[in-house]
Amino acid sequence: MNRREFMKWSVGAGVVAGTSMVTGYEKLFSSTSKAASLPYHLVAVKGGEPDVMFQKGIEALGGIRAFVKKGQKVVIKPNIGWDVTPERGGNTNPILVAEIVKQCLHAGAKEVYVFDHTCDNWQQCYKHSGMEAAVKNAGGKMAPAHTENYYHDIALPNAKNLKTTKEHELLLESDVFINVPILKNHESTRITISMKNMMGCVWDRRFWHGNDVHQCIADFAGYRKPALNVVDAYYVMKQNGPRGVSTNDVVLMKSQLLSTDIVAIDTAATKLFGENPADVRHIHIAAENKVGRMDIENLNIKRISV
Amino acid sequence: MHWLKRVRILASLIFFLLTCSLFLDIWYVVPSAWSMGFTGIQVLPALLRTLKIFSVVSVGFIFSVALTLLFGRVYCSTICPLGTFQDFFIHLSRKIDRRKKSKYRKPLTLIHYSFFAVTFILFVAGSPLLLNLFEPFTNFGRVASNVFGFIAIALNNGVSVLLEQFGIFSVYHIPMLRFMAGSMLFALAFAAFIGYLSYTQGRLFCNLLCPAGALLSFLSRYSAFKIRIDEHACKSCRMCENKCKASCIETETKTLDFSSCVGCFNCFDACPTSGMKYEFSWRFKKNVSVDASRRKFFVTLFVPAVGMKMIAESLEKKNDYQINRSHPISPPGSVSVQRFSDLCTACHLCVTACPTQVLAPSFFDYGMAGMLQPKMNYNASYCNYDCIECSHVCPTGALLPLDIAEKKVTQLGRASFIKSDCIVVTKKADCGACSEHCPTKAVHMIPYEGLFLPEVNDDMCIGCGACEHACPVRPNKAIYVVANPVHLKAKKPQEQKPQKVFDSNQDFPF
Numbered sequence: 001m002n003r004r005e006f007m008k009w010s011v012g013a014g015v016v017a018g019t020s021m022v023t024g025y026e027k028l029f030s031s032t033s034k035a036a037s038l039p040y041h042l043v044a045v046k047g048g049e050p051d052v053m054f055q056k057g058i059e060a061l062g063g064i065r066a067f068v069k070k071g072q073k074v075v076i077k078p079n080i081g082w083d084v085t086p087e088r089g090g091n092t093n094p095i096l097v098a099e100i101v102k103q104c105l106h107a108g109a110k111e112v113y114v115f116d117h118t119c120d121n122w123q124q125c126y127k128h129s130g131m132e133a134a135v136k137n138a139g140g141k142m143a144p145a146h147t148e149n150y151y152h153d154i155a156l157p158n159a160k161n162l163k164t165t166k167e168h169e170l171l172l173e174s175d176v177f178i179n180v181p182i183l184k185n186h187e188s189t190r191i192t193i194s195m196k197n198m199m200g201c202v203w204d205r206r207f208w209h210g211n212d213v214h215q216c217i218a219d220f221a222g223y224r225k226p227a228l229n230v231v232d233a234y235y236v237m238k239q240n241g242p243r244g245v246s247t248n249d250v251v252l253m254k255s256q257l258l259s260t261d262i263v264a265i266d267t268a269a270t271k272l273f274g275e276n277p278a279d280v281r282h283i284h285i286a287a288e289n290k291v292g293r294m295d296i297e298n299l300n301i302k303r304i305s306v
Numbered sequence: 307m308h309w310l311k312r313v314r315i316l317a318s319l320i321f322f323l324l325t326c327s328l329f330l331d332i333w334y335v336v337p338s339a340w341s342m343g344f345t346g347i348q349v350l351p352a353l354l355r356t357l358k359i360f361s362v363v364s365v366g367f368i369f370s371v372a373l374t375l376l377f378g379r380v381y382c383s384t385i386c387p388l389g390t391f392q393d394f395f396i397h398l399s400r401k402i403d404r405r406k407k408s409k410y411r412k413p414l415t416l417i418h419y420s421f422f423a424v425t426f427i428l429f430v431a432g433s434p435l436l437l438n439l440f441e442p443f444t445n446f447g448r449v450a451s452n453v454f455g456f457i458a459i460a461l462n463n464g465v466s467v468l469l470e471q472f473g474i475f476s477v478y479h480i481p482m483l484r485f486m487a488g489s490m491l492f493a494l495a496f497a498a499f500i501g502y503l504s505y506t507q508g509r510l511f512c513n514l515l516c517p518a519g520a521l522l523s524f525l526s527r528y529s530a531f532k533i534r535i536d537e538h539a540c541k542s543c544r545m546c547e548n549k550c551k552a553s554c555i556e557t558e559t560k561t562l563d564f565s566s567c568v569g570c571f572n573c574f575d576a577c578p579t580s581g582m583k584y585e586f587s588w589r590f591k592k593n594v595s596v597d598a599s600r601r602k603f604f605v606t607l608f609v610p611a612v613g614m615k616m617i618a619e620s621l622e623k624k625n626d627y628q629i630n631r632s633h634p635i636s637p638p639g640s641v642s643v644q645r646f647s648d649l650c651t652a653c654h655l656c657v658t659a660c661p662t663q664v665l666a667p668s669f670f671d672y673g674m675a676g677m678l679q680p681k682m683n684y685n686a687s688y689c690n691y692d693c694i695e696c697s698h699v700c701p702t703g704a705l706l707p708l709d710i711a712e713k714k715v716t717q718l719g720r721a722s723f724i725k726s727d728c729i730v731v732t733k734k735a736d737c738g739a740c741s742e743h744c745p746t747k748a749v750h751m752i753p754y755e756g757l758f759l760p761e762v763n764d765d766m767c768i769g770c771g772a773c774e775h776a777c778p779v780r781p782n783k784a785i786y787v788v789a790n791p792v793h794l795k796a797k798k799p800q801e802q803k804p805q806k807v808f809d810s811n812q813d814f815p816f
Contacts, residue, residue, distance in 0.1 A: 047810040083692055111473065119743055119776075121662045121690050123334070128692070144478035149467070187751040188738020188758050205739075210778035212735035238804035240747045248801040254810040271815045274807035281736075296816055303814055 038062060041299040042259040042268055048306030050096035050234050053256040057230070058103065060302045061258060067227050070108030072175035076100055076140070077226075079182045079197050080116040080131050082243050083124040089235035089250040090243055091125070092182045094134035096232050096256070100178060101140035113170050115143040117200040119243075122146040143170055151203035158289075159219035161211045166203040171224065179226035179262070183233040183269050185241030185249075189213060190280050191273055192242050193266040194229045195221045218285035221262055225291075229265045231257040233272060263292025264299060271296075310571035310584070317384040318393065325387040325443075328699075329450035329658050330458050332480055338659065338698035345655065347385055348443040350518045351701035354429075354649065358703035371525065378526040378533070380569035382512055382519060388442035389512065389568065391449070392504035396551055399505045407544075411553035413563050414514050415523070422520035433675040437651045440515045443701070445496050447653035448678070452493035452667070455658060456485055483686035484657055489667035489678055508551040513566045523565045532587040533567060535560045539581035546573035546582065627685070627781050633789040634671040634681035635769065638689065638716050639697030639705035642792040643672070649704035652678035656696035656705060662687040664771065665696055682718065684771035684787060689718075691745035691770060714746075717796040719769030719787040721749055721762045727784035730759045740773035740785045746799045749773045749785070760785065765797040 043060045045053040058064050068074055078092035086093055097114060104112045114135045118125040122144065126132040132142050144150060151166035171177060181197030189196055195217050199205055201224065208216035233255040240249045255272060259265035263286050270277040277283050277294060287294040328341050346352050346366025356364040370381055382389045400406050425436035438444060459480045466477045503511050512519040526532075535546070537560050547555045550573055554566035562573075574582045633643045637656060640646035657665045657680050664687040665680045672679045682689060697708045708716060721740075729737040736757050741749045748766035751758035760773075762785075774786040808815065 044814050044816075046814070083690060113475075121687075121693075123661060124690060124692070141475065143475045147479040147481050149479055150470075186738075187741045188736050206776070206778035209737045209739040209776075210729055210733075212733065213737055214735075238807075239802075240750075242742055243745060245745070245747050245799040246801055248803050251804060251806045251809075253808055255808070255814075268814075268816050272808055274815075301816070305810075 038066065038260065039300075040302040041261060041293075042257065042264050042296065043302045043304065044255070044257050044268065044272075045304040045306060046253075046255040048254065050093045050232060050256065051099035052306055053234075053254075053304075054096055054099045054103075054230065054258075056304050056306055057256055057258040060304060061228075064100075064103040064107045067178070068104050068107040068109050068176050071110050072108075073173065074104045074109045074112045074176045074178065075170045075174040076104075076112065076114045076178045076180055077171075077197065077201060078114065078116060078131065078180040078232075079192075079200065080125050080129050081119045081200060083120040083128050084244065085128055086130050087235055087247055087250065088244050089182065089184055089237035089247075091129040091131065092180050092232045093234050094130040096230070096234070097131060097180055098134040098138040098140075100180065100230065101135055101138040104176075104178075105139050109176075112140040113143045113174070114140050115145040115168060115170060117145045117168065117202065117205070145200075148203050154223075156219055156223040158222055160215055162208065162216040162219035165207070165220070167224070168201055168203075171201055177224070177226045179229045181229070181231055182235075182237075183231050183253075183273055184237035184244075185239055185273075187241060189217070189282065191270055191275060193231055193269045194226070194262045195266055195282055195286060198224060198226075214281035215285060217282040218289060218291070221282075221286045222289050222291045226262065227260065229257075229259055229262055231265055231269045233257065233269065236273065238273075261292040261299075263287050263294055264296050265292075267294045267296050268301075308571060308574040311575045314380070314383050314569065314571050318390045321385050322387055322390040325446065326450055326454065328655060329447055330455055331658060332455065332458050332462060334659075334661050338695055341655070341659065341699045342701070345443070345699075345701035348701060349381065349385075349521065350437065350441050351443055351651065351653065353521075354437075354651070355701060355703035358649070359706065363701065363703075374522045374525045375528060376530050378529045378531065378564055378567060378569050379519070379522045381522055382509070382568035383570045386442050386518065387446040387450075388500065388516075389509070391446055392500060392509060392511065393551070393570070395501045395504040396508055407548035408508055408550045408553050410547055410550075410556040411510075413554070413566050415565065418514050418520050418523065421515065422517050425517045432648045434647075434649060434651050435675045435677070437517060438677060438679075440517055441651050441653075442512075442516055442518055444651040444653040445500070447655055448489070448493045449497045451654040451658045452485065452490045453497060456482070456490065481663065483663035483683075484660070484666045486667045486669070488669040489654075492678060508553055509568050510553075512568055513552060513554075519568075526567070527565050529564070530586055530588055531584055532564045533562055533569075533573070534564075534583050534585065534587075535562055536581045536583050539579045541579055541581075543578065545576040545578060549573060549576040627783050629783065629786050631789055633791050634668055635684075635719050635771070635787060635789040636793075637665055637680060637682060637696050637705055638694070638713050638718060638793075639700070639708045640793070641706065643789065644791065646704050647672040647676040647679060649702055650676070650679045650700075651702055651704075652676075652680070653701065654678075654680065655699050655701060656680055659695045659699045661693060661695060662690050664689050682771060682787075684774045688743070688771035688775040691768075715768065715796045715798060717768050717790055717794040719789040720764050720767045721769070721773050721785055722788045723749075723760055723762045723785045724782070725759070725784075727779050727782050728760065729779060729784070730754060730757050732779075737778065739776040739778055743772035743776040745770065745772060746796070748796075748799075766799055768796045 043057045045057045078097045080091045082090040084090040101112045154167045181194045186192040233253045236253045237244045267277040346363035349370040352363045352367035466479045544557045547557045552568045554563040636643045636646040666683040668681040694713045697705045741751050748763045752761045769787045777783045
């Protein structure tokens with residue numbers, strides 16, 4: 001580490017220490033420790049509409065109140081990366097996100113924010129994905145994430161490649177973080193689920209692409225742990241991912257997964273998708289780093305058919 | 307205040323604000339159809355477009371011509387945004403110096419018309435340069451887009467930062483991707499030039515350099531209603547001459563050169579004896595003086611333009627990568643780089659309308675003759691696959707309207723992949739940012755030494771720049787778009803239904 005790197009690192013570390021003192025976002029991590037007390041490690045639901053499947057799934061985990069307390073600020077991070085409509089399977093289903101927003105508010109959340117650092121133009125993405133209308137309708141707030149000023153420096157001391165990055169301020173300020181990816185094909189990382197979805201939490205994605213994208217995905221997953229992951233596998237893009245070319249890329253799977261363990265849920269989702277989790281390097285690295293468990297055959301899984 | 311002047315002021319403010327709303331549409335709320343309908347009455351852009359296609363714009367053009375044939379150059383004091391812009395300075399000059407008086411100036415008709423002829427011949431010969439430099443809507447648009455737009459976004463962002471502190475995100479931060487130092491400097495310089503000229507000389511620009519002014523001046527010679535001075539009522543008090551913005555009233559001869567008159571009706575307001583008449587002229591003998599001046603005037607705007615290029619280049623935010631393209635990439639709907647460059651006056655309405663801000667003013671990328679014309683700037687952003695906004699706002703027809711289906715196969719250029727620079731090869735790690743962003747999957751990934759390497763299908767590429775924008779390699783991008791001098795038609799993406807591996811009737815595979 002040369003002097004410049006050290007300066008950068010210490011500034012980053014200082015910011016994190018400072019913000020955590022001010023905003024108390026360490027609460028985020030405390031919520032993950034609850035995982036042990038949950039009835040199931042993983043819940044898999046199939047055969048229903050996105051909102052109904054979530055209702056059944058969250059019920060099995062003890063209801064939304066196990067995750068969201070009265071007066072808390074909640075941030076939901078779906079995938080809204082592309083300027084495509086819901087049936088194209090490029091973005092998380094807005095019906096699912098709206099249901100989560102509703103439940104959080106019902107549980108007494110003070111505010112519920114939804115954002116994504118989109119790839120295509122953010123306004124077109126928010127609009128054409130149906131997300132903006134659905135979230136607003138449900139009482140949530142869509143937050144912008146398209147310019148650097150919404151992001152703040154953080155340090156990832158345990159990371160291998162991604163030592164520092166800039167994270168969206170809502171993640172730094174919120175009490176509860178719910179990660180809601182969509183399951184789909186990805187031509188370069190093979191598949192995109194919960195861990196890959198968190199690439200939309202940071203400003204500079206080019207750094208990830210330029211510095212071993214799998215390692216960076218795993219690095220970030222080791223730092224930022226969602227209170228809950230909900231994988232939308234209703235419309236699933238099987239090819240030409242992550243953007244897709246047409247509805248011909250999409251199959252109807254009508255499924256959903258819920259877990260606090262990001263590695264376990266990505267492992268299960270990869271199997272659902274029809275690939276071998278061992279082939280997806282970032283899942284592998286994250287499991288090695290003890291971010292979560294890949295051995296889902298040893299976990300307590302609840303399977304629900306709607 | 308005389309009612310004619312009152313109507314003129316009201317109309318001019320309405321038109322001015324409407325024009326501003328197009329160029330200051332930083333929240334992208336103005337529909338392109340409205341924009342197109344409104345710019346249609348801007349006489350020269352509408353004429354250029356009408357020469358290409360007959361559309362709603364043509365109705366506007368006919369309206370403006372008919373208006374002039376009826377009432378003279380009232381256009382210049384109401385519809386023309388640059389006219390109203392000058393009126394602010396003229397108003398200011400009279401507020402600051404209350405004794406300031408206009409004096410009659412011999413009409414510069416010969417120079418003005420000759421200059422128009424040169425402008426028009428040059429345009430027909432394939433260079434819109436003089437229109438670019440002097441057309442009033444274009445120049446006002448550039449000032450509004452580059453200068454006012456910058457201020458508006460800066461204000462918006464200030465407010466957004468304040469509201470953000472209270473967790474309010476409805477006013478969001480707007481990136482300033484489309485602003486180019488050269489173009490901003492040029493617009494500022496023009497604003498200073500027109501401000502100074504109008505402050506000291508009134509509407510001299512309109513009667514010397516303005517091509518729209520020349521066209522309307524010629525038409526106004528045949529107007530149905532004309533202003534004249536009633537020789538019996540006139541006491542030669544000079545009040546009208548002193549207030550005349552166009553310096554077209556000569557008290558000594560009690561005449562008014564109607565072809566130079568911009569229809570501001572200040573003289574009606576100034577005359578103490580009701581000596582100004584606005585009369586139906588077709589049955590009367592013409593009493594208009596058509597005294598062409600031979601005064602010489604040198605237009606020396608080119609020298610500062612070259613100087614500014616040098617300043618602009620030194621100020622231009624350095625891209626973190628450089629690609630030497632043989633041609634700039636022209637926007638969708640332009641058909642070819644040449645055609646676009648021949649028709650675009652660089653009003654920057656498309657730049658303002660572009661939601662991704664991938665369209666940005668160039669400086670001399672299209673050559674001297676095409677200065678400031680917009681190009682695709684993939685450093686800042688990339689062209690949205692489902693967007694056709696720019697092609698639907700162009701007032702001159704340099705961009706022809708595309709529908710979504712046409713746009714999706716319009717190939718502006720082709721992606722060129724340099725394997726030896728790619729991360730996958732140099733760092734032996736997966737990346738795929740280019741393929742990820744590609745809307746047609748012309749850029750797709752193929753197996754490569756246990757990793758995945760991009761490959762380009764030329765025929766399917768539309769040159770949108772998504773791959774180039776996303777590529778993390780510096781200083782040389784491993785993938786970038788090479789312009790098509792003439793836009794081509796891309797092949798539609800191939801579609802095959804994937805195999806279904808799981809449906810909800812099966813058991814979970816775990």
